[in-house]
Amino acid sequence: MHPQPFQSRLTVPFSHWTSDSLRRAIQAAGVALWSWNVAEDTFVMDEQGFGMWCVEQTDDLKFEDLSARIHPADRDRVRAAFTATRGVEGAYETDFRIMVGDDIRWISARGLGNDSGMHEGHLYGIFLDVTGRKQAEEGHELLAGEMSHRVKNLLAIASGLTQIASRSSSTAAEMAKDLTTRLTSLGRAHDLVRPLPGHQGTAALLGDLLSILLSPYEDMGAFSGRIRVAVPRMGVGEGAATTLALVIHELATNSVKYGALSSDEGTLDVSGSLEGDDIKIVWMERGGPSVEPSKVSGYGSRLVARSVNGQLNGVIDYAWEPEGLIVTLTLRVAKLAN
Known part of the structure; x- marks a missing residue:
């Protein structure tokens, strides 16, 4: 045929x-x-x-x-x-x-x-x-900028973790083991900063979430050293967990680069309290070098502000005190549970 x-x-x-x-x-x-x-x-x-x-x-x-x-x-x-x-x-x-x-x-x-x-x-x-096309273009630009920012942050974090591991190790073997453990923990924390495909995962406890995110930066482990976490026992939904992880990850990165976690004597205290329908999370750094607002007011801080305001309907405030930075997050409990 x-x-x-x-x-x-x-x-x-x-x-x-x-x-x-x-x-x-x-x-x-x-x-x-x-x-x-x-x-x-x-x-x-x-x-x-x-x-x-x-x-x-x-x-x-x-x-x-x-x-x-x-x-x-x-x-x-x-x-x-x-x-x-x-x-x-x-x-x-x-x-x-x-x-x-x-x-x-x-x-x-x-x-x-x-x-x-x-x-x-x-x-x-x-x-x-052409709204759809413009939104897609803006999304691609935002993604490219965010990826570039995160790569730079990861390199800075790796350098900071190396310094932390060197302070708590007496031999090269101990340092290698310590650094490997910290980088593995960082990988677990980094997974929380990206959405999981197919809406995987369930709600996590707020304290557990903060523990995973901050564990790579602890000198003595289990928060028995210079990092202290004390927050109410409450669940965080998978959507809010991703956004909150991004915020905490950015704050920790800045602290390793410029703040308390860059110093041998620096300490970090993360506390929380319930106030009506809101939860107030206070990030308080002490014992580190004096930090100028201009050092942490770039793309990362804009990303944090946009995430807190737009995705968590919350407010973030910075207090640049001589003793160290204090960051206050005020979030709706109902929004955090989503």
């Missing part, structure tokens, strides 16, 4: 499509059509455009009516971009943010520039909601 020649499933040529067919195709693609009367500075959009911008349908739409929706940081740039379209050769594309209630959407405006693209005093183009 000879293969049958390919036959297109499109039975109606494009040239024979009705206006209703074109309208349905445009709606299916999520595209909004617009035209701009350059002389009168008025806009005309289709129904999908008004829905995308969440503005009331009207026959007298001005550019400034849309400007009210544009994010303030993008407003002047968008106005300049539209004004400059008459001097643009060929196709152009401008991405910007609009505000719809508490939500922020990304819109892409596309069209043909130069007077050659003008017809009877109008320029034409489309609006396209």
Whole structure:
């Protein structure tokens, strides 16, 4: 048998499509059509455009009516971009943010520039909601920055753990064994900083979680030395555990690099208390070098603040005292259990 020649499933040529067919195709693609009367500075959009911008349908739409929706940081740039379209050769594309209630959407405006693209005093183009693409790009940038930050932190931690192991060992063999144990513990702690696939895992006790995270940095083990943990007995859900682990991991890293855990005499006290519907966790460093806020106010601190505020609905406060850093975490008990 000879293969049958390919036959297109499109039975109606494009040239024979009705206006209703074109309208349905445009709606299916999520595209909004617009035209701009350059002389009168008025806009005309289709129904999908008004829905995308969440503005009331009207026959007298001005550019400034849309400007009210544009994010303030993008407003002047968008106005300049539209004004400059008459001097643009060929196709152009401008991405910007609009505000719809508490939500922020990304819109892409596309069209043909130069007077050659003008017809009877109008320029034409489309609006396209590209929020999903922009969020994916931001997520990739955030992931790349976070991975770079964690690699740098791990190298700094390994150096700090080597110094800790050298202080408590008398021979090279003892130091190798001690350092291996600490790095193994660090691996266990690092697993808690990443989400598990398939929603694996169950709730953990808060004290146990902190013990695992801080065990690589303890000089004498079992928190009998310079690290002390005393928190209420309560469960932490797997979602909150990942976020809390990231926060504690970052604080411990900064302490090894700059704070109490970088010093032979430094101590760390982590305590907790219940206050109504909240739990207050206090991270108190003593006996280390004086730490300047600028040393720990980079990407890591922004990541911690975003995690505490956005994912745990909590608050984090820093007190830069001469005796050492004090960090206070105030979290909702119900949120921590999720």
